[in-house]
Amino acid sequence: MSLNNDDxxxxxxxxxxxxxxxxxxxxxxSHAYGSAADRQALRQRAERLxxxxxxxxxxxxxxxxxxxx
Numbered sequence: 541m542s543l544n545n546d547d548x549x550x551x552x553x554x555x556x557x558x559x560x561x562x563x564x565x566x567x568x569x570s571h572a573y574g575s576a577a578d579r580q581a582l583r584q585r586a587e588r589l590x591x592x593x594x595x596x597x598x599x600x601x602x603x604x605x606x607x608x609x
Contacts, residue, residue: 574582
C-alpha cells in the first residue's frame, strides 16, 4: 500500500465514523486556547461531571446516614 492509499483509507474511515476531531482533545482541559465554542463546551462538560459527582456524594451520604440511623 502506498502513502496515497493510506491517506484514502484514513479519509474513508474518518468519513464513515463521523470523526471530526481527536477524541482526546475533549478528555481534559489543556493549556491551549480553543475557540470560544470549544471552551464553552468544556465548561459545560465540567459542570455536568461535577453535578454527577455531587449527586453520587449526596447518595452515598444518604445511604450512610440511613444505615447508621
